[in-house]
Every structure is written in C-alpha cells, then in structure tokens.
Amino acid sequence: MSTAMMRVAGVETFGEPLRLLEVPIPAPGPGEVLVRVRAAAVNPADAGMVAGRYRWAEPVRFPLVPGYDVAGEDAATGVAVVAFTMHKTTQRGGYAQFVALPADLVVPLPPGADPVAAAALPLAGLTAWQALDTLGDDVRTLSINGRGAVGAFARSLAADRGLTPVDDDGPVDAALDTVGGARAWAAFERVRPGGRYATVVPEFWVPGGPFAPARGIEPLVVSVRYDREQLLGLVDRFARGVLSPAIEAVLPLSEAATAHQRLTGGGRTGKLILRPGR
Ligand SMILES: NC(=O)c1ccc[n+]([C@@H]2O[C@H](COP(=O)([O-])OP(=O)(O)OC[C@H]3O[C@@H](n4cnc5c(N)ncnc54)[C@H](OP(=O)(O)O)[C@@H]3O)[C@@H](O)[C@H]2O)c1
Structure with a gap:
C-alpha cells in the first residue's frame, strides 16, 4: 500500500x-x-x-x-x-x-x-492576552508600543477589558513592550515609579532592553503558553468583531x-x- x-x-x-x-x-x-x-x-x-x-x-x-x-x-x-x-x-x-x-x-x-x-489569532492573541494579565487589572493608564500583531491584539483586548491604551507621552501606570531594544527602554521610562512593565521580547531575541529592576519597576518577560480557555476567548472575541x-x-x-x-x-x-x- x-x-x-x-x-x-x-x-x-x-x-x-x-x-x-x-x-x-x-x-x-x-x-x-x-x-x-x-x-x-x-x-x-x-x-x-x-x-x-x-x-x-x-x-x-x-x-x-x-x-x-x-x-x-x-x-x-x-x-x-x-x-x-x-x-x-x-x-x-x-x-x-x-x-x-x-x-x-x-x-x-x-x-x-x-x-x-x-x-x-492563536500565538499573537494568546501572547497579548497573557501580557495584559501579567500587568494586572489594577492598571488605570496603559501604553502599548508596536503596531504588529501582538501590539494590535493587546490594544483591542485592553479596550475590551475597559482600558483604552493612551497615545500621549505622559507617565503611565503600566507599559507593554512588543518591540524590544531602544523602543522597550522608551516604554519602560514612561512607567511611573513603582508601576508595571512587561515585554514579550526576551533578551536572547532582541538584546538591549530593560531587564533589571529600576525605580521600583520589575521588568517582566512574557513567554506564551497554551491555554485552551483563552484560545476559546479569542475565538469568541473574533466572532463578535472585538478582534479583527x-x-x-x-x-x-x-x-x-x-x-x-x-x-x-x-x-x-x-x-x-x-x-x-x-
Ligand atoms: N514572548 C513570547 O512568547 C512572544 C510571542 C509572540 C511574539 N513575540 C515577539 O513579539 C514581537 C512582536 O511580534 P508580532 O507577532 O507582533 O510581530 P509582527 O506582527 O511581525 O510585527 C513586527 C513589527 O512589524 C511592524 N508591523 C507589523 N504589522 C504592522 C501593521 N499592520 N502596521 C504597521 N506596522 C506593522 C511593526 O513595526 P512598528 O512597531 O515599528 O510599528 C511591528 O512592531 C516579536 O519580536 C516576536 O518574536 C514573543
């Protein structure tokens, strides 16, 4: 055969x-x-x-x-x-x-x-979802850099959670970096002392970003993991037009x-x- x-x-x-x-x-x-x-x-x-x-x-x-x-x-x-x-x-x-x-x-x-x-949806969507979870739900002002898939999904998912990311240059409670390097530093420096910062770009991938604590901010690196409930959640938001x-x-x-x-x-x-x- x-x-x-x-x-x-x-x-x-x-x-x-x-x-x-x-x-x-x-x-x-x-x-x-x-x-x-x-x-x-x-x-x-x-x-x-x-x-x-x-x-x-x-x-x-x-x-x-x-x-x-x-x-x-x-x-x-x-x-x-x-x-x-x-x-x-x-x-x-x-x-x-x-x-x-x-x-x-x-x-x-x-x-x-x-x-x-x-x-x-899956890789970029799960990453964006988990990055927002990492930053926590007590954030009132959030900035997200990068216009790629992770950045775009993170903006849509944040808005769906009732938190529209800010576009101005002022200080923020939390920042999410999806680019790395110098752009990651720019994101980190916007965070108020003691605020939250997460990146999806690890040091081995794009070196030169902030990876050590400073000003009471602990840089957190998000590494995507599979979560079926979250993938179902992404499909649901896709079906409702939240994610396009x-x-x-x-x-x-x-x-x-x-x-x-x-x-x-x-x-x-x-x-x-x-x-x-x-
Ligand atoms: N840690 C993890 O588990 C994990 C998971 C997924 C991805 N990542 C990493 O996260 C980074 C971003 O991933 P990604 O999937 O978002 O990459 P992507 O969609 O390929 O975007 C990369 C860059 O391309 C430009 N771009 C892409 N789409 C665009 C659009 N529609 N309009 C304008 N510019 C656009 C953006 O540049 P500008 O920023 O200059 O606008 C963006 O930052 C990568 O380094 C990736 O390896 C990590």
Missing part, C-alpha cells in the same frame, strides 16, 4: 531557506485530531525556529516544519477549527497541508468563519521563504498567511 503524502514548507538543516518538501500525511495518535490546514499564519518565532535560535526541549527533528497557527477543518468530521500547534514542544508545524495535534490544542470556529483571519486581525498578504506554501524575508522588511501592514492548497 502506498503512503499518502502531503506538501510542507520546511528545512533539512538550520538556516537554509524554506522549500517545499513531500512528507507522509501524519497519522493522528489516540486523543489527536488531524487538521486539514486551510491557512497557516507566519510569526516572527517561525523565522527563529528555522534559524536555530530557540532552545529546544528535545533534539530537533528534521525536516523542521515551522508554524504555530493554523485554521482549517478537522479532517475526520469537517468541523471548522483553529489550532495552536505548540510548535516548540510538539515540533508539529503548521506550514503543511495537514497537521496532527492533541485535541486540546484544537478549538471549533463559528460556522462560516474566515480561516485566513482565524489563523492569525489585519492581513497583509495570503501566499501559497511555495512562497514561505519569501514570507520570512518579508517579516523583517519595512512597510508591514499585517499578518502574512500561507495557504497550503489541496
């Missing part, structure tokens, strides 16, 4: 450009769901994965297929879903026609939801390398989405 194959975008060694590869369609294990991927979002972390910049919990398996965020259907039932692949742990990447994932990581989408927009991800381009899987080049170029207008095709 011949093995059914699928297209993925991956690398055989760290640092090479992503290219199309053929690998077997994964067989879902007990308690797993096979997702037929209609849209996979491109995140800065994916480029770090390909470059070998992450510390892995276990030896890396090649070909390395990146991708944290997918939307599509449960291949067995046809139900529309969105999923977080927990790539760093599972090494099951979303830049693929199919991905098999533990059922806990897969949540239903409302009927008719656009998979392209839904695919933009900006999409810059939808590209075929064969252009994954181009998508990664675009991540670091200027003129960004939103999320890059890969479509694996049939």
